[in-house]
Amino acid sequence: MHCEQFLENVNEQLAGELPADNAASLAAHLAGCPACQAAALAIRSQDVALRLAFAPHRAAALALAGNVNKQLRAEAAGSAIVAKTAKPRAAGGWMALLLAVAAGFLLAILLFRPWQVREVVVQRAPQPIAQMALATGPVEVRQAAAAQWLACPTSSAIEQGAAVRTSGNAQCEVATTEGNSLRLNKNTELCFADNQTVQLARGQLWTDNYKATAPLAIESANGTIIAEPAAKVDMACSGDQLLVTVVEGEARIGGDPSGKAVKAGDRVTMVSGKITDDRRSYDPLLDTAWVNGLVALKDPASPELAGRVNNMLAQVGAAKLSNLYEDELRRLGDAGVGPLVRYLEATQSEPQQPRRATAARIIADVAQPRWIPDLIALLTDANAEVRAAAAQSLERLTGRNQGLSAAQWQAGPWASCAPAHEGWLRWWNEHRDRYPGAAQQVPAASAPSF
Amino acid sequence: MSDGELVRLAQRGDRSAYEQLVQRWSPRVLARCHAKVRCRHTAEELSQESLLRGLRALGTLADPEKFGPWLCGIAVRACLDWLKCKQAGQVSFGVNSSNGSAESLIAQPGPMPDAEAELADDVRQLLHAVEALPEECREVLLLYYYDDVTYRDIAALLEVSPATVNVRLTKARAMLRERLLKLSEGVKGCGMPYSGSPPRLA
Numbered sequence: 001m002h003c004e005q006f007l008e009n010v011n012e013q014l015a016g017e018l019p020a021d022n023a024a025s026l027a028a029h030l031a032g033c034p035a036c037q038a039a040a041l042a043i044r045s046q047d048v049a050l051r052l053a054f055a056p057h058r059a060a061a062l063a064l065a066g067n068v069n070k071q072l073r074a075e076a077a078g079s080a081i082v083a084k085t086a087k088p089r090a091a092g093g094w095m096a097l098l099l100a101v102a103a104g105f106l107l108a109i110l111l112f113r114p115w116q117v118r119e120v121v122v123q124r125a126p127q128p129i130a131q132m133a134l135a136t137g138p139v140e141v142r143q144a145a146a147a148q149w150l151a152c153p154t155s156s157a158i159e160q161g162a163a164v165r166t167s168g169n170a171q172c173e174v175a176t177t178e179g180n181s182l183r184l185n186k187n188t189e190l191c192f193a194d195n196q197t198v199q200l201a202r203g204q205l206w207t208d209n210y211k212a213t214a215p216l217a218i219e220s221a222n223g224t225i226i227a228e229p230a231a232k233v234d235m236a237c238s239g240d241q242l243l244v245t246v247v248e249g250e251a252r253i254g255g256d257p258s259g260k261a262v263k264a265g266d267r268v269t270m271v272s273g274k275i276t277d278d279r280r281s282y283d284p285l286l287d288t289a290w291v292n293g294l295v296a297l298k299d300p301a302s303p304e305l306a307g308r309v310n311n312m313l314a315q316v317g318a319a320k321l322s323n324l325y326e327d328e329l330r331r332l333g334d335a336g337v338g339p340l341v342r343y344l345e346a347t348q349s350e351p352q353q354p355r356r357a358t359a360a361r362i363i364a365d366v367a368q369p370r371w372i373p374d375l376i377a378l379l380t381d382a383n384a385e386v387r388a389a390a391a392q393s394l395e396r397l398t399g400r401n402q403g404l405s406a407a408q409w410q411a412g413p414w415a416s417c418a419p420a421h422e423g424w425l426r427w428w429n430e431h432r433d434r435y436p437g438a439a440q441q442v443p444a445a446s447a448p449s450f
Numbered sequence: 451m452s453d454g455e456l457v458r459l460a461q462r463g464d465r466s467a468y469e470q471l472v473q474r475w476s477p478r479v480l481a482r483c484h485a486k487v488r489c490r491h492t493a494e495e496l497s498q499e500s501l502l503r504g505l506r507a508l509g510t511l512a513d514p515e516k517f518g519p520w521l522c523g524i525a526v527r528a529c530l531d532w533l534k535c536k537q538a539g540q541v542s543f544g545v546n547s548s549n550g551s552a553e554s555l556i557a558q559p560g561p562m563p564d565a566e567a568e569l570a571d572d573v574r575q576l577l578h579a580v581e582a583l584p585e586e587c588r589e590v591l592l593l594y595y596y597d598d599v600t601y602r603d604i605a606a607l608l609e610v611s612p613a614t615v616n617v618r619l620t621k622a623r624a625m626l627r628e629r630l631l632k633l634s635e636g637v638k639g640c641g642m643p644y645s646g647s648p649p650r651l652a
Binding site for chain 2: 007008011012015017042043046047049050051052053054057058060061062064065067068069071072073076147148150151433434436437
């Protein structure tokens with residue numbers, strides 16, 4: 001097979017359409033053909049760029065469907081009125097018609113009694129109280145008084161009385177007009193009763209009342225939690241129990257006359273409105289790690305993402321179950337690389353911390369091509385493991401090493417590494433346009449001192 | 451429920467069944483229209499017309515299981531009519547369009563037209579390059595990225611084999627890369643990207 005045919009296989013593999021028999025021969029060819037390796041990486045990188053570029057188009061398609069269906073319903077309502085008011089012409093000509101009209105008029109007078117003043121109730125359409133901000137998969141909404149569940153794309157308005165549900169592995173985030181951010185885990189259903197009350201029918205919910213000025217009541221079959229403004233609370237329906245973890249701020253048990261507060265770091269179990277277990281959470285951030293996938297989809301410079309990554313990194317090597325934290329960092333994948341790179345840049349004055357080596361190892365394994373310029377900058381780091389991890393990652397992403405292996409980068413000294421570093425800078429200058437999404441320039445680094 | 455089952459319900463007067471078909475097929479109809487007219491906003495208007503026409507003409511659909519290709523056929527014909535009118539200098543939309551403006555078609559709140567206006571230059575370049583691809587490559591690429599479709603889905607719509615879909619997609623990606631590289635070579639500056647001070651020897 002020629003390279004051209006292998007590149008067709010790469011495209012098939014990207015689409016999940018490559019037969020299993022061909023996967024092995026493709027892998028073998030890529031291992032021995034640097035040109036195809038580089039082309040394969042460029043194809044994958046381009047695929048990411050295209051998916052991002054088409055996200056607004058996909059949303060527009062869903063919005064189009066919503067608009068068409070709205071028009072269909074409006075047309076149906078219009079034809080129903082026409083159908084109800086149309087009367088067939090009575091047999092017997094115009095006299096019969098006149099008599100029928102007169103009879104109808106008399107009946108209308110007797111039924112509606114216009115001489116009586118009546119209060120006219122104008123039914124307004126329910127007002128939106130929330131908006132779908134983010135979703136990782138299919139999310140549906142059933143607006144108030146509607147029978148059907150319909151697709152709920154991002155930016156969809158959610159009315160008072162509406163219910164939202166996630167299916168499959170989808171998670172979503174909803175922003176309310178009161179300043180609450182509500183995240184639904186997979187297989188979760190939540191009803192928006194009013195501005196300050198939601199009802200968790202099933203699944204798991206995270207609420208962040210960062211901008212709210214009033215408490216939010218979260219009702220469920222096994223109890224009600226009142227999350228105070230600025231609180232971050234996780235609630236999970238598990239069988240006939242409700243598990244509540246307060247990550248920040250404070251929450252109260254609804255309907256409890258003692259007004260017991262559940263404080264940050266506490267984890268309570270409730271059955272039928274009563275607390276049956278009350279303990280300290282081992283680590284609230286680890287207990288609520290399921291939201292990391294959603295946080296990772298937001299702005300790469302999001303303080304929440306940086307905060308979670310830094311907190312998890314701080315526990316690696318320090319906490320008893322530090323492997324759990326490293327696992328979560330790896331699960332974030334490429335989305336977590338930004339905060340890790342910034343951490344390494346900020347701690348260059350303390351080069352020998354083991355934590356820096358851990359951050360570099362994670363970056364080496366999960367970083368995507370858009371981080372190539374930052375990895376080239378890390379080649380000048382004073383920490384040998386950081387340099388080796390950067391070199392290893394560059395070789396994985398580009399199929400090249402500029403004549404210097406990761407082990408050689410680790411060993412130093414700079415004099416022997418400088419030509420390879422120059423080689424990387426030249427290579428990036430020639431190839432950067434093949435990597436949309438990557439910074440054009442390699443970040444300026446302090447002079448190497450190894 | 452399959453397309454055929456929903457079509458049969460809709461043919462018996464169940465409008466909610468047609469609404470589900472609209473949800474399911476809007477992305478692919480929009481992709482076909484976008485591929486034909488090379489402008490997303492125009493494609494949205496033509497797609498809306500086609501989806502509404504589809505309901506009115508549903509009684510004429512002989513094989514309910516072939517709803518998708520049939521609906522896309524309506525959309526393609528609408529696009530060809532529009533292109534013909536555009537060539538003749540007369541462009542209008544059917545009475546079912548709201549007021550002819552693209553923004554009014556997007557019923558949901560959100561900054562969609564503004565968000566598109568604010569795309570980074572490189573993303574805008576990428577999308578223009580997609581619209582400049584030859585039609586058969588453009589069609590396949592747009593169908594692939596507008597919706598979660600398999601090669602078999604695309605093949606059924608375009609009446610080609612899945613292998614042909616892959617060949618066209620491969621060609622589309624290669625042409626995009628080449629086009630974007632040529633564009634960037636036209637504006638490339640000179641000088642090294644790294645302007646730090648020379649490294650000290652260890």
